[in-house]
Amino acid sequence: HGLDRPLPPGRLERFLVVGWDSGVEVVVVLTKADREPEAAVEVAATVRALAPDVDVLAVGMGRDRSGLDSVAALMAPGRTVALLGESGAGKSTLANALVGEEVLATGTVRTGDAKGRHTTVSRELVLRPEGGLLVDTPGIRAVGIWDAEEALARVFGDLEARSADCQFADCVHDTEPDCAVRSEVEAGRVDHRRVDRYRSLRAELVDQREREVDRERRLSRGRRR
Template sequence: MKIDLAKYGYKPGLETPSGELGRIVRVDRGECDAATSSGILRVLSDSQRSQNLLAPVVGDWVSIVEDPDLGFLINEVLPRSNTISRRDPSEQIIEQVLVANIDHVFIVHGLDRPLPPGRLERFLVIAEDSGAEVSIVLTKADQTEEISEVKSIIKAVAEDKPIFVVALRGGVTEGLDEINKLMEAGKTIALLGESGAGKSTLINALVDDDIMATGEVRAGDKKGRHTTVTREMILHPKGGVLIDTPGVRSVGIWDAQEALERVFKDLEHLSNQCQFNDCAHATEPNCAIKEAEKKEVIDPYRVQRYLALQKELEEQKNR
């Protein structure tokens, strides 16, 4: 089936000198699905032969060639306009690129559970670091009476981010229109959030089709069951694509100093008024952060979380 790659985000300038242009819509071990103008192709990532080939991720634009023995091969990953990256969850201190070439990130939270501000801050830093737009989507509005409390938690750590609220249950689809308005041909939106947050349910509702499997959360603690196990790109009827991702409890930030400073610009701004340039906001005299804490104009827990994230980045630099 022919595919109009403009719907998948093709922009002039994305050219391959040799081979066919494709966009990675799904990655399994060593094999990927790629959308090309002639349809979805199953392609191998040619990293055995070309050692320096980047491992392709969902959202990548690639050049595909046909090998008489091996079939379709990716022979080049085109330069990425941006990535969403986190620290690899393995022991090693390395980067893991989650998705590439993203226009908008949705941080998805289910209102059937509490929202720890520290978790939101971490998601904000990795989303902000991509340079894409960032919004927060609250799902399961039918499951809580405390939406305004949750909104004030969000305002305290992400005051400038748009918040969307949806309720999707038994045929009820509240709040979808606002999100559907954002969809347009060529736009790529990635969804991040905890397992059970309702990412796949939201995508199904947006595309009005049961494409992604969804799973009940555990009755007691509302924990998700990790239903989605691979990152996957889904085409929206208006054009534009949504990327579903497996749920993660928390993310390790990666090489995101500037994003950290933007997410914590309130504290960055204050710390410019400390007496010492390298103030650690601990026991130094004339520390603007400590003074603001004493006056109770800033949340000391937010300061602690900020310093912990800074330390995390320092440790990565010094490895």
């Protein structure tokens, strides 16, 4: 994530669901920390609050490359590291720094809204001289999730734990009576916006399952004709 722009909690949560659902080790790298030192502290605190088990690394992208060694330590012979993030977040610049030469093209960021241009338009696989593979991906504008109930439960583990005290096992924390999660919100112990994001992602997965069942039903009817 580039520190020249805000980090929406919902985007981070979606990335965490995608990462954990794929079975990878997730690390949040905050780029441009040399230019935005205060933002680095604030965003790192936000990430740790949402995902206490995830490592957060801040990296300078200019002459000050502090933190780069910590990212490089993640790479070793036999390991593959994939960089995911928005356009302009500094993924290609970070990849070049990790490899030690300009192997990937880099672009500029619009000053008005900190939006990046799509310099990387396809996945690029790079071999580091010290060992390890690095995958640079195109900038991501939207993050979809699919069949990721277990990862969703992990990202929102705090809400899942509180759900055990809800009256109904299938409580969606909306209008059901005796909802333990809503009680925590009303008491000020849980941010209602986090619950809203959880409900939105959960509804997205339910909708996907229903559409998949409907598709299978139509295919089954077609095969019987």
